[in-house]
Amino acid sequence: MYQFQCDYTGGCLPEILKLLTETNNEELPGYCEDQICKEASSLILNACSLTHDQAEVFWLPSGTLANLSVLTTVLRSNESVIASEDAHIFTAEAGAVEAHGHKIETSTSKDGKIQASLIEKLCTDYLSRDPIGQAHLTRPAAVYLAFPSEFGTVYSLEGLRQISSVCRKYGLFLYVDGARLAYGLSVSDAALSDLAQLSDAFYIGGTKCGALIGEAVVIKDAAARRRFLGTLRMCGGLLAKGRLVGAAFKAFFTDDLYFRVGKEAVDKAQRIQKAFTDSGVEMYIDSPTNQIFPLVNERQLSELSKCCRFKVLKRTESAKYLLRFCTSWSTEETAVQLLVETIKKLPR
Numbered sequence: 001m002y003q004f005q006c007d008y009t010g011g012c013l014p015e016i017l018k019l020l021t022e023t024n025n026e027e028l029p030g031y032c033e034d035q036i037c038k039e040a041s042s043l044i045l046n047a048c049s050l051t052h053d054q055a056e057v058f059w060l061p062s063g064t065l066a067n068l069s070v071l072t073t074v075l076r077s078n079e080s081v082i083a084s085e086d087a088h089i090f091t092a093e094a095g096a097v098e099a100h101g102h103k104i105e106t107s108t109s110k111d112g113k114i115q116a117s118l119i120e121k122l123c124t125d126y127l128s129r130d131p132i133g134q135a136h137l138t139r140p141a142a143v144y145l146a147f148p149s150e151f152g153t154v155y156s157l158e159g160l161r162q163i164s165s166v167c168r169k170y171g172l173f174l175y176v177d178g179a180r181l182a183y184g185l186s187v188s189d190a191a192l193s194d195l196a197q198l199s200d201a202f203y204i205g206g207t208k209c210g211a212l213i214g215e216a217v218v219i220k221d222a223a224a225r226r227r228f229l230g231t232l233r234m235c236g237g238l239l240a241k242g243r244l245v246g247a248a249f250k251a252f253f254t255d256d257l258y259f260r261v262g263k264e265a266v267d268k269a270q271r272i273q274k275a276f277t278d279s280g281v282e283m284y285i286d287s288p289t290n291q292i293f294p295l296v297n298e299r300q301l302s303e304l305s306k307c308c309r310f311k312v313l314k315r316t317e318s319a320k321y322l323l324r325f326c327t328s329w330s331t332e333e334t335a336v337q338l339l340v341e342t343i344k345k346l347p348r
Contacts, residue, residue, distance in 0.1 A: 002308040002335035010330025013210040015251040032242030043253035048196035058217040059245040065237040073231040079141035084109035112149030116162035123170040142173040148184040152287030157190040164198035176202035182209040182262030183289040210329040214245030269327040275343040307342040
């Protein structure tokens with residue numbers, strides 16, 4: 001049965017597997033000090049229009065660990081991070097950030113995205129209090145956003161500029177979760193270099209974009225860079241065999257593979273979304289990336305379940321089911337065609 005429930009059902013891209021095989025017999029230093037990681041780091045910084053003096057690349061096994069270790073590094077014990085109410089760190093990481101002593105200040109979101117005006121309001125509300133009043137609260141010190149959001153929506157370049165401007169105004173550390181960055185960049189007018197310029201740290205997703213495992217965290221802030229490896233070790237995330245992740249990102253950033261893979265997956269998802277809308281199925285949100293969110297009735301759910309696997313997010317108050325379908329590098333054309341044909345025949 002074809003898999004659409006997430007974007008990491010396949011192993012890894014052939015280009016990554018080829019590089020891993022070619023370098024398998026090489027004996028290399030551990031803890032990401034090997035030549036493969038160094039070459040991958042240079043490729044990433046070049047794509048970001050950054051130098052080694054301006055930023056450093058760190059290799060991590062997972063997105064949750066990336067979020068936890070970055071925020072743990074930059075937040076003091078009485079400081080909090082601002083995030084959308086739909087943010088991954090708030091809804092899907094088992095309270096990892098808060099378990100390490102940092103409150104998540106949630107803001108209402110629009111299409112899964114956080115707005116600059118709401119970030120500013122949280123800051124002004126805090127600053128409007130006298131010192132004793134502030135002492136009773138955690139101090140907002142960072143902003144977390146995902147690109148794309150949990151609902152597949154992306155920030156425009158102007159939207160990112162507005163958020164970055166508010167962060168600079170109030171001294172907030174801007175951190176971007178890029179678990180699905182390959183897909184987001186394929187449809188946004190913001191480029192990777194824009195993201196690098198406007199944020200203090202971000203990560204480039206590997207696991208959900210075609211790697212076996214791993215994420216590349218790019219940190220610009222000098223103080224955070226000095227502290228990060230120690231925090232990473234403390235959190236259990238310092239990779240002994242960094243070559244596994246380094247090889248993935250060396251392949252990703254050779255011949256634009258990362259960006260090509262993202263676009264191909266998005267194109268497939270958009271064909272599926274169009275099939276749903278053409279068949280009169282309501283979409284929970286108009287996602288332009290590789291995740292799509294149809295609302296179906298029970299009969300439609302039953303027919304779709306015979307065709308492929310997907311994720312049922314919840315049953316709505318209108319007795320419909322909110323589904324999520326994901327595409328990726330491993331989504332076969334035959335799978336897309338079968339799903340589209342099934343959608344066309346769904347009962348009303």
